Amino acid sequence: MDTGSGLIYLTATVVMFASPVTLAPMPDQYYRGVDWLSRYGYLSPPDPHAGKLQTKEGIEKAIRQMQRFAGLTETGELDADTLNLMSKPRCSLPDIVGTEDMLRKRKKRYALSGLRWGKKGLTWSLLNYPKLQSTLDPSLVKYLMYQALKVWSDNTNLQFSETGQANQADIKISFAHSIHDDGYPFDGKGGTLAHAFFPGDVDIAGDTHFDDEESWTYRDDRGTDLFTVAVHEFGHALGLSHSSSHPSIMQPYYSGPVGDENTYKLPMDDLQAIQTLYGVKVKRETTPPVGRPTPRRPERPKTPPPRVTAPPDPDAQARCEGGFDAVANIRGEVFFFKGSYFWRMQRTGSLVSFSPARITNFWMGLPHDTNKIDAVYERKTDNHIIFFIGSNYWIFKDTSVLPGYPRPLSEWRMRTQSGKQVDQVQSAFVWAHNGKTYLFSRGEFWRFTEGQGGTVPQPDAEYPKSVSLWKGVPSDPDDVISWGQEGYTYFFKGNSYWALKSGGLDEGVITPKSTAVDWMRCPAPAPTPSYKPRSGGGQCNCDVNTAPTFTAPSRLILVPLVILLQCVGQLI
Ligand SMILES: [Zn+2]
Ligand SMILES: [Zn+2]
Missing domain, CATH: 3.40.390.10 (Collagenase (Catalytic Domain))
Known part of the structure; x- marks a missing residue:
């Protein structure tokens, strides 16, 4: 037997118990009870070669041991409570690992297998x-x-x-x-x-x-x-x-x-x-990210180190200042890409880690020097994930790139209204409302109907169209996703996002909210003065007081400007 694996041999017999109705077990209950006691370590399995049978005393002792372990009255009999517990769903591992001598000394408390990892x-x-x-x-x-x-x-x-x-x-x-x-x-x-x-x-x-x-x-x-x-x-x-x-x-x-x-x-x-x-945990500021190798840390020193003021956390700064290159809904999680790193938000709304993971450690097959993703989306026909970087695109099955990639973006046959070949994609998403794929580039967008087989589709007829058809959102979003049970569409730009309800192309006024606060779990900033249109504002709600104060200066200017343009658009 391989002791390294630590799981001792269990008999493979399936144990099923009828609901106990009497104190005296039926004969089959008795034999199944014996089998159960063997499975979970209370009784040594009978040795078929020596022809040795279990003794009545041995079985009674095993039942008592099982009852003691479970906190039942020690009767030494397969009574109703005991049979009931034996019928409960449970872990396959045995309860008793060790010698009888160890068991006698053992207190009613935790037990260690005697095996541990030699690394943290x-x-x-x-x-x-x-x-x-x-x-x-x-x-x-x-x-x-x-x-x-x-x-x-x-x-x-x-x-x-x-x-x-x-x-x-x-x-x-x-x-x-x-x-x-x-x-x-x-x-x-x-x-x-x-x-x-x-x-x-x-x-x-x-x-x-x-x-x-x-x-x-x-x-x-x-x-x-x-x-x-x-x-x-x-x-x-x-x-x-x-x-x-x-x-x-x-x-x-x-x-x-x-x-x-x-x-x-x-x-x-x-x-x-x-x-x-x-050992007892030595407190740290952050938890290790998923997808990034965990650095080894020194053991806890015997004398506590002097207290120092924690330096500003660069991860938090990058996370909370927004400006994500790409955002994607992949298998129900939202991925935020920025520079060489990404953050993941679970469907429950919690981030996998406040620390980012390196893109190339997770998506094996992108260039090692990848420092900006233009757009990403998950293809609904086969759940493959498509990355756009510059004039190339990559297709991934889970986290592995398919052979033959990257391939040129020109295969998507996107041409601008002025007839120029598109050389970069800014946003990509599948609209939950109709299941179609949309790619955005420089104020225009193309719609694709993806079929089975994974071939690159041609743009639907009559495209491109102007992004201004999506009323109330930026015309050059960093990225767009459909997400959540309601299938809302989210436009991201700078450190703000705009939510469109399912199927709504023109919902009038949409108030941008803070990506940092709502998605990246950053603290809400102190309120800043609201932007008010100078005159004739009508119903335009241009309140941006949820925009975080630590947004880069250029974005502070950009966000109100975009809204101003939208407001003006509605006044025309
Ligand atoms: Zn277990
Ligand atoms: Zn297994």
Whole structure:
């Protein structure tokens, strides 16, 4: 047996229990109970070669041990409470890891597997998504994995970073069903829910598997809460065994959702366990970004360092001053590109990290010196992601570029109204209202009807048209997205954004709002004087008092000017 993987052998028999109705177990319940006790480490499996059978005393002792671990009355019998608990959905890992001697000495508290990672920076990768029973959006699944790992790193010096190189990740996360190549098959809906491998040097160490036949849910009691189970399994992936303590996230049985993933805190037992392995967290200003390798940090010094005033955070400055080169809705997350970096906002509205990730570390195949993306969009026909930089474009499948790219932008056959070939795209998006793709360049826009097969479409007839047809928004936006359940369209320019309701091309007055405050989670600035049209303003609402004060000076001028032009346009 490979001790490095840390997951001891479990019998593959499927255990199903009828609802207990009497105190005396039926014969099949008895044998299934014995099987259950073997599966979860309370009873050594009978040795088929020696022909040794379990003794009545041995089984009774195992039942008592199971009852003690679970906090039940120790009867030594398969009574109703015991059978009921055995029928609960749970983690595949055994409860008992270690010798009988260790167990006798053991207090009712957390247990460590004896294995831990020898490094503080760990990488993770989500290999696939639930598909058999769950309808969770892939971006939501990834978000929940991120949050579940964060629960552990919030309290220790561990740092997790997502890596695009899946086969090199320390913690490879996947959804699988039945037999799935690791010797620990899942058992369909109910029963075992998930398992994870303890830390170690072998490839499978840290890997975490979820049974794809469960109905994984998010904030919905009708299924199994993915966040709750993920926090538990990552506890194993970091070296924790099952705990007999109440409360503890490391209890083996699933008892319903633990609550809001943003505010969930580890119970004291689990906190002590993880800090025993990896130390108490040394506070830092920022969390590591997704997609960027985590720098190694020095160990906590024995004497605390002198307090110093934190210098201004350059990440926060870049994030809060706006001026994004491109914004894209990719798999329901909003990506903000600026210079060589990007930020990601989850569908729940939270940023994956306040620190940006380097574009070329995430999107493998763009030029290494990429320092400006013109426009990005996700193609709805095949979910490929298309990048425009200068007079070239790239097509990505997930984060890998397709062979043969970049290719020239001229393949899109965009010509201006004056007949010139378009040499740069400024904005690109798929309009949720009609599913068509729109590309913008220098005040004009083209519409495309994309078909299957992934070939570059021709512009629809009668295009280009003037961006001024989109009333109330800048004519040269930095980028445009359709996003959210309502399918609103958002125009971004400088540090402001304009929201158009679904299907509305001419909605009259649209008040720009602050990208920094609403999207990048920056503090709201002190109110600044509102812009008022000089005369004849009519209903024009040109209030820009939500525009942040730390906008670059050129943009402070630009934003009111754009609105002024729009106001004038409505007066004509
Ligand atoms: Zn477990
Ligand atoms: Zn597995």
